[in-house]
Amino acid sequence: MSGRTLVTGIGVAAPSGLGVEDFWAATRIGKNAIGPVTRFDASPYPSRLAGEIHGFDAKDHLPGRLVPQTDRVTQLALVAADQAFADAGVAPGDIDAYDMGVVTAAGSGGFEFGENELRKLWGEGPNHVSAYQSFAWFYAVNSGQISLRNDLRGPVGVVVGDQAGGLEALAHGRRQLRKGGRLIATGGFEASVCSLGWAAHLAGGLMSTGDAPERAYLPFDEAACGYVPGEGGALIVLEDEDSARARGARTVYGELAGYGATLDPRPGSGREPGLRRALETALADADCDPAEVDVVFADAAGTRDLDRQEADTITAVFGPRRVPVTAPKTMTGRLNAGGAPVDVVSAVLAMREGLIPPTTNVELSPAYDLDLVAGRPRTASVRTAVVLARGRGGFNSAVVVRAVD
Known part of the structure; x- marks a missing residue:
């Protein structure tokens, strides 16, 4: 096999x-x-804004039997998987089922489904709890349902690492291809906009309490006050280059060229956070000089301490204001496990069009030496992009995505 891992299909x-x-x-x-x-x-809660997917009815996209078995997060994942396989031009039977697998990232699992069944348990009794509760809540259910629906009998897995997990899922998919697989569907999804999920978000203490949608989530801004949650994610089809070329893949969006991951040191240790090392590892893995990078898609936590850490990392590796930085998630909120795969999709689409999407609503603080693409999109030749992601518990991940001629 060639060793190059190509992006041949995407669903969002x-x-x-x-x-x-x-x-x-x-x-x-x-x-x-x-x-x-x-x-x-959400009126009783201090945070009342979210990035929601409006107008989505699972019955319009999925078989009727699947809908009562699945949480909203799984329904979104299945629809995105359908899009990704159609985009890649792959149908069941085109590739041996044992040469195809799936790896997704998740954090909360089927929170809304579980919450509804708990209400039935305490309000009506155990006989009213759905039999599907046994798996619909589970954070591995997306991988399982995608595998079943698309007859993927190769490696199946799930990664739990909050926002960083979405990149680790892609990296794990690349590992499986290097072991001999031909195709891996990978990405991440979250849909925890429900009262149980809201309680979990609030427990982290990092949510914005702003009421104005345009000024609630402001990474790298003097007024940064936390993040706004969102729902959704992306599913990406990865293939070994030789396999993709042999089957006549009609679209190649780019190459997943490099990856790095670290854990932060113990709080209070005085040691440097691990994001810089994750970024440098990803660049080394891709054999990529920092000067070759055309854009960085930032994690953009939206709190002053975390924004400072990320800005310092970008400046230390690339130099002050030497690389365009963007965070399109200011339009959607942080999608947790789904956020970084969506950024990877944005990165490959930026390559396709030659346009860097903007970081909306943010007024860059003079405290950060960043070339932030704020307010408006920027026309640019994008051949190499970096995506950064961090998760609660000290997870750090970075990937390098490169255009393919």
Whole structure:
């Protein structure tokens, strides 16, 4: 095998659009998708904004038997998987089932499904709890359901690492291809906009309490005050280059060229956070000089301490204001395990068009030596992109995505 891992299909279910073209049409111009929570009554909570996917009805996309078996997060994952396989031009039977696998990232699992069944348990009794509760809540269910629906009988797995897990899932997919697989479907999804999920977000202490959708999530801004959660994610088809060329893959978006991951040191140790080492590892893995990078898609935590750490990492590796930096997630909120795969999709679409999507609403603080693409998109030749992601518990991940001629 060639060793190169190619992106040959993508599917997206995000607040800014369902499907690649709708998603990119909104993202490239900076269309805001954050607004008041509508999926439950958030009025008693201090945080009341989210990036929701409006107008999605699973019955319009999935067989009727699947809908009562699955949580919203799995329904979104299955629809994105359908899009990705169609985009890649792969149908069951085209490739031996044992040469195809799936690895997804998740954090909360099927929170909304579980919450509804708990209400039945305490309100109506155990006989009213759905039999599907046994797996619909589980964070591995997306991988299982994608595997079943698409007859993927090769390696199947799930990664739990919050926002960073979405990149680790892609890296694990690349590892499986290097072991001899031909195709891996990989990415991440979250859909925890429900009262149980909201309680979990609030427990972390990093949520924004702003009420204005355009000023609630402001990474690298003097007014940064936390993040706004969102729902959704992306599913990406990865293939070994030789296999993709042999089957006549009709689209190649780019190459997953490098990856690095670290854990932060113990709080209070005085040691440097691990994000810089993850970034440098990814660049070394891709045999990529920092000067070759055309854009960085930032993790963009939205708190002053974490923003400072990330800005310092970018400046230390690339130099002050030497590389464009963007965070399109200011339009959607942080999608947790789904956020970084969506950024990877944005990166390959930026390569396709030659346009860097903007970081909306943010007024860059003079405290950061960043070339932030703020307010408006920027026309640019994008051949190499870096995506950064961090998760609660000290997870750090970075990937390098490169254009393929």
